[in-house]
Amino acid sequence: MKNELVKRKELAFQLYELLDTESLCGRDRFVEHNRETFDAVMDIANKIATEKFATHNAKGDAYEPTFDGKKVHMIPEVKEAFDAYVESGLIAGRFDFDEGGMQLPETIMTACAGYFMAANPSSTGYPFLTIAAANVIRNFASPQLKNAFMPKMLTGEFTGTMGLTEPHAGSSLADIHTSAIKHEDGNYRIKGNKIFISAGDHELSDNIVHLVLAKIQGAPAGVKGISLFVVPKFRLDEAGNPAERNDVALAGLIHKMGYRGTTSTALSFGENQDCHGYLIGEEHQGLRYMFLMMNEARLGVGFGAAMVGYSGYQYSLEYAKERTQGRVAPNNKPTDKPATIIQHGDVKRMLLAQKSYVEGAMALCFYAARLVDDSHTLTTDDEKRQAFELLDLLTPIVKAWPSEYGPKANDLAIQVLGGAGYTREYPVEQCWRDNRLNPIHEGTNGIQALDLLTRKLWQADGAGLKLLQQRMEADFAKVTGKQSQQLIANLLPYIQQMQSLLPMLGQHLKSEKLPTLLANATCFMNIFGQVVMSWMWIRQANVAENALKNTALTDEDKAFYLGKVQTAKYFVRWELPAVQRDIALLNDMDDSCSEMQAEWF
Amino acid sequence: MKNELVKRKELAFQLYELLDTESLCGRDRFVEHNRETFDAVMDIANKIATEKFATHNAKGDAYEPTFDGKKVHMIPEVKEAFDAYVESGLIAGRFDFDEGGMQLPETIMTACAGYFMAANPSSTGYPFLTIAAANVIRNFASPQLKNAFMPKMLTGEFTGTMGLTEPHAGSSLADIHTSAIKHEDGNYRIKGNKIFISAGDHELSDNIVHLVLAKIQGAPAGVKGISLFVVPKFRLDEAGNPAERNDVALAGLIHKMGYRGTTSTALSFGENQDCHGYLIGEEHQGLRYMFLMMNEARLGVGFGAAMVGYSGYQYSLEYAKERTQGRVAPNNKPTDKPATIIQHGDVKRMLLAQKSYVEGAMALCFYAARLVDDSHTLTTDDEKRQAFELLDLLTPIVKAWPSEYGPKANDLAIQVLGGAGYTREYPVEQCWRDNRLNPIHEGTNGIQALDLLTRKLWQADGAGLKLLQQRMEADFAKVTGKQSQQLIANLLPYIQQMQSLLPMLGQHLKSEKLPTLLANATCFMNIFGQVVMSWMWIRQANVAENALKNTALTDEDKAFYLGKVQTAKYFVRWELPAVQRDIALLNDMDDSCSEMQAEWF
Structure with missing residues (x-):
């Protein structure tokens, strides 16, 4: 890869333009921080991920760990990467200063994690699982147990x-x-x-x-x-x-x-x-302790899926800009020079779909990371509780949406490369294989759909859903861009249809039609997911439309923002409408699946 | 696998109940054959595929061929399998008696191929590519060149x-x-x-x-x-x-x-x-010679994708019937015994989707194989030409639909197995990796979409499309089953919408909106594909509904036919409506993709 692992412009847009992450520095916990310290820690993550993790991603895949009956052997680069990670102090990034940590927000630690997941998800597993386990011990273990284990985990010993x-x-x-x-x-x-x-x-x-x-x-x-x-x-x-x-x-x-x-x-x-x-x-x-950490764990899986998707997208984009093949009118005579494949409409479609999936998934995950921060550091208990309730509602799709669409993006990256994409000489097939785990672990996506439909929607009397509605309405009320307003108009009928489904769904959770509802749980998750992701894209389009009012933009920045608006348009027009099917199936309480009998297969 | 590689009941249904393959025996070329000879050659294919090909499918994947600079080395089982295939005479199955062949119909040779593709697509490549090359030589080379090479290819030398x-x-x-x-x-x-x-x-x-x-x-x-x-x-x-x-x-x-x-x-x-x-x-x-063989070559790819999809489906079905996990109401107390996972609605959904993809794709491919036979062996030139025109129109989706949905089926098979499905200890992940080639080779699926939209639809003044319409109408007119009739009612609006798109599409092929049309070519292929596949499923449902009138059916046969009807219902209700989106995008001539600029990514 000649490019950055993760484009800094993209991260800056997500963190500082969409989310106003700097405002976190006004909170007690983060008062020692500012945009410079945030950027500095991301620079460190970028450097280590680029120099120590990305460099052996393919090698680690080709030479997987072996067990000789006594010890596990792996390529030495994994240990070097782990040590570099440890040395940076990033393991304790989220932890308190007095625990030896950096007291950084989840939002920033998520951005840092993005570099590592894009670089080498496998080697990243060792420090990240350590962080997760240390966090459980910190929150629930006795002081004695905590003191015995947590400090040595934060130093990577x-x-x-x-x-x-x-x-x-x-x-x-x-x-x-x-x-x-x-x-x-x-x-x-x-x-x-x-x-x-x-x-x-x-x-x-x-x-x-x-x-x-x-x-x-x-x-x-x-x-x-x-x-x-x-x-x-x-x-x-x-x-x-x-x-x-x-x-x-x-x-x-x-x-x-x-x-x-x-x-x-x-x-x-x-x-x-x-x-x-x-x-x-x-x-x-x-199990309660585990579940109290579950939202963060599932955010980790979703974000990892987004970043492996992003990695494949970046590679296929570079490839499409360089690879020539075929011709595009009006220069399509046999004697004309071949075109770069990015000029072909179908390749644009495949790249645009990828961009909409991975940058949309990143926006969702950063939004969720901010909710984690809010649930811990907002001023009042009420505010914290609200942030937690919204996070709790969103968690099934924070996990499942990126882990469904990240692999889809990787699949399209392979297709953009064609025959080359199918070979291990190019990196996109590994992205696809790596990412296939994500719909399975930390609760399969089928389980996420059940969790959303049977529990999360109704928790605290539907408080999460009301908050979501308020947040969307507040965002939409602020939208001034013409194209973003049009996208809101496209989205609103879907929101209305989703809401009008709810009383019926709630009723059937207690009726004899429950098996049909459970068999169709993914239909609701599809609707919910595309509605939320359309919102995420409209948020991006609106920021971009506002930025485009600045007449002093560089050509590069202008192209960046135009791309955001176009991708939002693509998402709302091409991806959102797929859920018309799901709306109809739920409205009809279609029993095609639930009535299928085991012996009929 | 404890089960047959390919269920014989399924093949018999496809060949003899849906297609009346026996009627081919009334044609001059096949007059030496009858159902017994057809079944005998399938038995041979089944036996060799089971005993010589399936047995090293995983090993061939784990120990891929190597090149030492002089020779290529591979596991010895590949040669044993190749020799067994050669010895059976199947290489010359399609060829004339006086060429040393068996003069078998394409339909039957396709069924035989199904066993090998389900068993081991990699080792199958060697004989199948030989057949394809021999066929080109037979059709276009001079007698001298043909005599020099073809006979030794048919003997596998x-x-x-x-x-x-x-x-x-x-x-x-x-x-x-x-x-x-x-x-x-x-x-x-x-x-x-x-x-x-x-x-x-x-x-x-x-x-x-x-x-x-x-x-x-x-x-x-x-x-x-x-x-x-x-x-x-x-x-x-x-x-x-x-x-x-x-x-x-x-x-x-x-x-x-x-x-x-x-x-x-x-x-x-x-x-x-x-x-x-x-x-x-x-x-x-x-290129003309190559393209004259292209319909058969693309049928081979599509059918291979269907059969690798089928293989994963069969495995995940067996797994779901045996694996216990969780509980299903009303037996869902912690003290109740766990249920087999096939009882969970979401697992039924994933199995039903797979069944609809792979058995639907098989029906499409057998239909196309029959058209190959018809184009060669019907009585009049007019009849032959019509069969060829319809085959030519259908070829883009015969290649692309199974190669899109076969991998989707394999993806669902992995998900049914969960964590186990992600490991190389189980066969479904290899199916998924093997099948990923099929959307790429023999013309990427993007190229198929362009071929359909810009050429095949309009060839011979749209003769193929008219024939398709006639065939569908004729089939629908014969439908007597109540449920099949309902499915036709569901399908008809889609057919009408597809047809009402055509004049506009034809016009824009010559307008300045051509780039938008090309960027949206997959939208049309999606619509066309789901319409044709709904037809394929309604054909199956109707045969099944008729069969169910027989009160003397065994329980097993009854379950088989009920499964066909239910799967048709699933396909038409769950899969067909996804193309509402594509219809709207084409109607609007949506330019989200075509207007995206390379520098905006």
Whole structure:
């Protein structure tokens, strides 16, 4: 790539023109910061991502980690990248100053994450999972447990994992078998098997801190009986250093089709009855703790999908500007020179679709990141609660929309490159393989659709939805650009139709038609997703239209803003109307899927 | 896979219930055949595909061919499979009895091909490309050239390739550089480079017969100056046996993301000025010859995409019937046993979508195969011409629709398997990677859309379209099933809207709005595709509704037909309406894509 991993102009537009991220510096938590410190930390992220992560993205894919029965081996570049990340202090970017952190907003840390996800999602997994695990410990563990593990995670001496899934249970955490038995030493002995544990074993750090969901003997059945434990690979000695091996064994590595550089592991806990686990918080509250961190985790997946989509888009764009093939009227005689393929209408279409998906998804994710910041740092509890309620409502599509459309963008990037795109000599096919994980993990997109339809819409008496409506109306009221106003006019009928569906949906959640509603849950998520994304694009178009009033713009800036307006137009006219189908299916309570019987297939 | 590679019940339905393939046996060419001989050859295909091809599909992907600078190495199973295929006589299945062939209809050979494509598309490439090349030689080469090469290709002693693409020119064959100079020996000397030549080198056969597009010195510019040559890897001695090495060199293997078992090669012709080529037919007619075989070639790609889609569907269906996870009301207490995932509405939706894509695509491809047979074997020239005209119109979607929806089916198969589907321990991700080639090769799907909109619709004064309309009307007039009639009522407004678009489209092909029309070409292909596929599903539903009148059906057969009706309903209600968007965009001549400027991206 000759270009920047992520165009700084794009990030600046998202952060400072769309979101006024600078205004965060007026809040107590961020008062030490200003645009310069924000930009400086993004410069660091860009530098490390470019120099240490992007450089081995393809190599890490070609030479995936191996397990010799004792240790996991991986290419040395992963460790160098991890160390560079650690050295930058970015692991503790979100944490308090007095924890050794930088007390940076989620919005800025998300932008930093973007560089790494665009550069090399696999190697990024190790520090990012560590941050996530440290954050859980910080929020819910006892001071003693926190002090034992969190500081060493923030320095990268220890890394972290999330141990939720079990082979037989998959997404159904209610059915996990891993058990915890209270021991006379006051801690627990863990026994069970976990699967698909990312970064579950490696030699990058001195210790690996697994956060493990398990059921304490005698716990209630189902999700109400799940507790959360710290289970380190090495137990700590009295000085707090890794000492004796804990009874956690790597049963094997799983061979994924993409994201190959992140080890995905099957782990056995307590094969020798000696796996020590330390309870986080209270008994039977494990799933609640996990879910309190879930919005951030799902934002991470959605944003990663957006950035891998962005990476493929950038590459296919560069390719389309350079590759010549065929001719475009009026210069289409055989003796005319071939045209660059970006001049072909169908290639423009494929690039425009990609741009609408990935920059739209970025806007959604930054909006959600801002809500995370708002939910923590707005002044009143009421304001914080509102930010959380809106975030909570949006989370299913913050996860699912980018992870649906990021891979679609990658698919189009391959198609723009044609035969070349299908080969491993070009990077776009890896983007596509890497990104295919995102519709699956952190709750499949089908589960997101169910979560939205059966829970999130109705929570707190539909407070989230009311807030969303208010936010959209407030934004639309401020729109002055002619083209943006036209796009609002296009969007409003969809919003009205979505809202008029709601009473019926709410009613059928309690009727005998529930199975039909559940089978059609993605229809509602499609509608909700395209409405929200149209809003996100209208926000961008309006800022761009305003910017275009400035007669002193450089040609480059002018082109940037014109591109935003055109892409918004594309999205609202080409992508939004697809949900007419979904509206009709829900209105009809179409039972084509729910009435299909297993034996008819 | 515990099940059959391709369910025989499905094939029998497609061939004998939908298409009355037995009636072909009344035609002169097929008079030696009957349903028993058809079934016998499918049994052979099934047996070889199951025992020799399916068995190394995963291994061929994991251990792709390598090139040591002298020879290409591949796992031995590929040669064993190739030899078994050769021994069965299937290479000559379509050819005349007096050519050593079996004189079988395209429809039956397509069904046989289905077993191999479902089993192992990569290893299938070697015999199938040989058949295609032999077919070109048979149709256009001089008797002398034909006798020299074709018989040995039909026995598998020689294999074949198609050498069209060049590195700088891609899909733009007008721009190829490969040259041919007439030599005093009466033949030509070829010089140039080709890329993405499938099966371009290997050790499976005694010789490789490349069909190479090249320009004879002094030829007109563009596509009118292209000639077609036989360029063997080894030149033949007087006895017709491979002797001296011709000046064709393997420059390197290309590393694809899927279809890894078929070598994809970069070939250098005439590096030492001694590459002998033998002109096929007349000078400057090469592209015409290739295009006369194009409908069959594109049918092959479409059908392959359908069958790889089918393979993933079958696997995900088996998985969904066995895998338990979560619970379904009313048995959804934590203490209830987990349900098989096929009971979840969203899983039903994903399976139903797959079924509608792959069985619909099979119906379309068999319909096209029958048109191939009809175009060759109907009684009058008029009947033959009509069959060809309809085939010609349908070819863009016969290629593009299955290659768009086959990969979509594979994507859903991965999602049904969840985390397991993302691993190479399960077969569905390979299906997805293999199938991703199909929207690219034999004319990208973007090119298919342009071909449909700018040429095929209007050929012979729109004769193809009129025939299509007549065929649909005739089918609909015969429909007696209530549910099928309802589906026709759903479809008719779309047909009307499609037809009312045509005059406007025809007009803009000659107006200054041409760039907008070209940028929106996929919109028309979407509409055309969903209309034709709805027709294909209504045909299936009607046959099924009639079959269900038989009160003596087994439970299994009853379930089969109920599934057909339900899937038709799903397709017409869930998939067809997506084109409302495309109809609106074309009606508006929306210029969002065509007006996007390169510098705005």
